[in-house]
Amino acid sequence: MSDSPVLALLKDLISRRSITPEDAGCQQLLISRLEKLGFECEVMVFEDTTNLWARRGMEKPLFCFAGHTDVVPTGPEKNWTYPPFEPTVSDGLLFGRGAADMKSGIAAFMIALEQFIAKHQDHNGSIALLITSDEEGPFINGTTRVIDTLEARNEKIDYCIVGEPSSTEHVGDTIKNGRRGSLTADLTINGIQGHVAYPHLVENPIHSCVGALTELSQIQWDEGNEYFPPTSFQITNFNSGTGASNVVPGEAQIQCNFRYSTELTAEQIVNRVVSILEKHALKYQIEWTYNGSPFITRPGSLTNAVSEAILSVTGLTTELSTSGGTSDARFIAPTGAQVVEVGPGNKTIHKVNECVKIADLEELVHIYRITLEKLLAC
Known part of the structure; x- marks a missing residue:
């Protein structure tokens, strides 16, 4: 039985040894797919960090998916059940460094975009991806530098989903609408x-x-x-x-x-x-x-669209939360964008034997696609 599109892409991303601040070709893989969808792709390299800003359309509102291709170090690889950069499926789980944090989010972004654009070639507004290889490291040459560049040319994000692992027991049960x-x-x-x-x-x-x-x-x-x-x-x-x-x-x-x-x-x-x-x-x-700095996205059009998408896919009423550590959302929110973090489960992030539920991947794709439809479909 062949892998689903999101599982196949996630395996490809995990197999690339992108320990921060290395990207290891992950962004080029995304570019090859984004250009086929009509995205203009701009690679921004700052010092040791590779960043990608990809945009389709020039109209408002601008909806952005944001994430990072870099992963934390593995620790002693002998402690892993499976080699951390050889994605392995076992008991309904996909194991590998970055499986949850956050290459699964990026893979789901990509498949959701392909599905959405196939049905809505002439969608409202614009869509963008902001991808960095410096989120797990010093975070000084990644998203913050891209945002500085966008701000300098008055290119404003209206809605942003960061694909960080926000869920606890089931995908979509919690989304982050702010951080301390x-x-x-x-x-x-x-x-x-x-x-x-x-x-x-x-x-x-x-x-x-x-x-x-x-x-x-x-x-x-x-x-x-x-x-x-x-x-x-x-x-x-x-x-x-x-x-x-x-x-x-x-x-x-x-x-x-x-x-x-x-x-x-x-x-x-x-x-x-x-x-x-x-x-x-x-x-x-x-x-x-x-x-x-602390930020909050108060309930509004983005939180409503995401919550409704989660309810339609999973049957769950999601919880808005500001718990947990920092993320690159802190660099995007001060521009005035509505920002939430929506992603897979976070129980194994940064751990030995990091993994993600394969069933969650498909649900995540549907959540992202339906959110796009609610905000940008004609």
């Missing part, structure tokens, strides 16, 4: 190193920072809102000491992360943290990394 902001602090507390037997000659940075860290961990930063849970603060790394039991260290290095709602700005968080460090009279240096 992410802000990381790398904090160094300075002290004076010396012998533990002479405490009057040392200044222990571990002791010094306990009060400030306790206060930071106990603050209720906000109460969240109807779309977001309250802002959270977590210490993710704490490093200090010389390895000797009789030496007070000279510094402590702490890394912490905030996941914050639209009730706060990054600037407000920074100012409050600094005020607490100053209150505790710490000698410190701090560096901030802004990983993305």
